[in-house]
Amino acid sequence: MADTNDTMVQSAPVKTNNARRRKRKPGDEFKTPITVKEMKKQSFLLGCTALFVIYGIIFNYIPIIGWLMAFQKYTPKDGLFGSQFVGLAKFKFLFDDEVFLRDIRNTLAMGIINLVTTFIMAIVFAILLNEIKNTLAKKCIQTISYLPHFLSWIVVCGILHDALSINGIVNDVIEFFGGERFNFFMYEGWFWPIVAFAQNWKETGWNAIIYLAAITSIDPCLYEAAAIDGAGRWAKIKYITLPGIKPTIMILLLMNVGNVLNAGFEVQYILGNDVIKKVAETIDIYCLTWGVSKWDYSLGTAAGVFKSLVSIVLIVIANMLAKRAGEERLF
Amino acid sequence: MIKVNTTVTKPRKSGADVAFVVCNTLFMIAFVVITLYPVLNTVAVSFNDGTDAVRGHIGLWPRIFSIKSYNTVLQKPTMKTAAIVSVLRTIIGTVLALATNALLAFVVSRKKFLFKSELSLFWVITMYVNGGMIPYILLFKTLHLSGTFWVYVIPGMLNAFNMLVMRTYMNGIPDSLEESAQLDGAGYFTIFWKIISPLCLPVYATVALFVAVGQWNSWFDTMLYNRMEDKYTTLQYELMKLLNSVTSNKGQNSSTNNTTQQSTVTPVTVRAAATVITMLPIICLYPFLQRYFVTGLTIGGVKE
Structure with a gap:
């Protein structure tokens, strides 16, 4: 596991850098304008994207919302949104x-x-x-x-x-x-x-x-x-x-x-x-x-x-x- | 030119160079011995008689040969289930991970795709930030994934690192292939299935290898989510339990398992046998897959 992590970190920063750079200079790369016609053409890609995003939200992003528990006196009975907030007491x-x-x-x-x-x-x-x-x-x-x-x-x-x-x-x-x-x-x-x-x-x-x-x-x-x-x-x-x-x-x-x-x-x-x-x-x-x-x-x-x-x-x-x-x- | 070189270098083999070669050879021999000896020793112990093995000092060959330990391990009902679950999770997990990661990589590597950079970013973020142990435990409980087989294969299925390795590879495939297919009326799925995938087989093999090894070797998820479910136990977890029974009562592992028979099986040999069974498939396979993981690491890391 350690190695996948190692290599993971190596290749990642670049991608974010590229993404950021792309946003700053939109002329750098050809960007397809969002039109109904284009969306119809790419319906397969869009459908996949929807599934991937739903999956990602459930399995990667919702646990991050779980960080709220660190600021609560969490009990399973009250759940994430019903539990009492205690601020930084746990820390x-x-x-x-x-x-x-x-x-x-x-x-x-x-x-x-x-x-x-x-x-x-x-x-x-x-x-x-x-x-x-x-x-x-x-x-x-x-x-x-x-x-x-x-x-x-x-x-x-x-x-x-x-x-x-x-x-x-x-x-x-x-x-x-x-x-x-x-x-x-x-x-x-x-x-x-x-x-x-x-x-x-x-x-x-x-x-x-x-x-x-x-x-x-x-x-x-x-x-x-x-x-x-x-x-x-x-x-x-x-x-x-x-x-x-x-x-x-x-x-x-x-x-x-x-x-x-x-x-x-x-x-x-x-x-x-x-x-x-x-x-x-x-x-x-x-x-x-x-x-x-x-x-x-x-x-x-x-x-x-x-x-x-x-x-x-x-x-x-x-x-x-x-x-x-x-x-x-x-x- | 080359001829000149060799004639020049040969006579200049100085004393320092000879010393270097000797030291280097010794280092490599030591390295190989340290790597292999413990593994081979475990194999020897697993084939040794139980009570005799407790005395220790078994080298590379069993002192008193016996395959009783293997019989004991293989007759345990939990081991049988564990083996089946381990094999299943490796196969199903790898197939699912491969299919989804390849599709995701395909989507984000389409130059014309409308939300290309947004979708990439969405996944790259997950490489840096993750919820941590406790939120996952609660999430899987809420989703009723805990206590099922699916907790092994669904949650870790899509992985940003594997996706990026595939994306890098797919980016290297010329766009003209996609364009000409589109002129012939191919949809995106056809392009993915008929054009891109056949060209990506090497990188698919790499990712499949990474995932399969990870699936086969993981034990922590079994402990966290399926501790109570005997029918979803895995080989690594069973081995972990055997190991725990030894590490927790240090050195006092001399009691025999079944004292009634004169044949002897001790925790030491049983664990060695279970270890050998667990590592056997991987040891047999990995030398043949070398070229794939070397490619994968190089794509993921140094790329010039």
Whole structure:
């Protein structure tokens, strides 16, 4: 899911930009005038549009109206329009709640750690894989690297849990080097690294696809010229490959910033336990706990609204930065 | 020219370059081992005898071979239902998503369409703003979607990202095809069905792949909306329950399921078997679909 989100954000800002630009300069593009004759001709398109808009309103826009609940003392009996409004009381409760503040910290910390590590790993992996000259080996490694992406988080977490268990492979290795066996899921300090590892294990190969595509589009002449000048592997990576994929790196980085709060819910939910709750709970789990288990719909919604608003602000800032960096040609 | 190049580069293979190649090879070997070992280990455990597996230290090959765990998993009635529901939601969900997204992409990619930019914007907004968990739970309850099969396939059917990938592809198809068809009296549906769709098969395959993998792997919707409905449980959710029973009582998973028989099946091996069954279809299929998802990611991301 994370990846679809990533790419989603990349391609989107451009479309809005285009739409906005189109409105400002109507002469830019041919716009069919709205006439009865034209509408008759396009009746099939219009009919489809009507259905799509109805669907969109029901499944995408009505839930946004549900945000009203965050400002209410919502009860299912009174409904969305009959419940009593309480203003910002729910938000006040949230920010007085130590658990919520702790969850914000956890979400941000894990989001940032995941973002940075997956980024570096994907780039390093793409560059190193590109240096493998044996085509068959390269193909095999790449195919293997995609594998974890297609497994569900349930499967990944199950596998990871086994590997880290008392009798698991990781403890075997620790014992081999003279260490003590221990249970990773009992120590708070280990949880964030485990989540980051899970994220990297699952997505490195997949995230590298886009960099590999960018690397293949670099002009091979550059490498040949560098070879004549006596450049070694390192020099070629440093002076040709990295600058060549820099625009891609910049754009993906900026666009992923908006996703920082979405970084991880499933891993924390599946692998977390009561002992390490303090570092494992995220905002989403907070929503789930209050909204589903404790039946306080309003509070759960308020936490969700807070998260959405912060995400939107981050996306807008990232888009502005991306625009300033002048990397629009990528899309 | 090329000949000169090779003769120049060959003698200059310096010590640093050799070191680089060695390090790189080691890195790749480590990468492959770390990726594959846990998966293969799970397969080995699933074929191992139950009580023996609890002792751990099974490598890549079962110590005491047994297929009892598979028997246990496959005989569970919930697993059978779960498998059927998982397959159905993957097929129906993919077909529905493909049909609707393709049609929507077709509509917004018509150059002459009256509300082209408005409709695009309407969907692009949904990529940034969404209601969040609680409003959806209440909405599906109101619509009586909760507790039915349709909650898996209807709500996420249209997706702005998939639509944009298809739209980008359709924009690349020359307008003259549409115009000449219109001269021959073809309506928009005919153009969509007979002209655009056959040309879009690669991008359809990409989107179908994304949707299918998402459907097969999702478990959270089962937990939220169909927790009480055993007849709509899914494989991933069943696996989640098995995993939960292990993670919640850390390390004390040594009790055998059926102590009456001398054959042994433990939660460890049962879960491993269920994991293997769940990931098997995807592992078998994905290597053959590589070219589609590579195309899809490249359309969605870097486009030069």
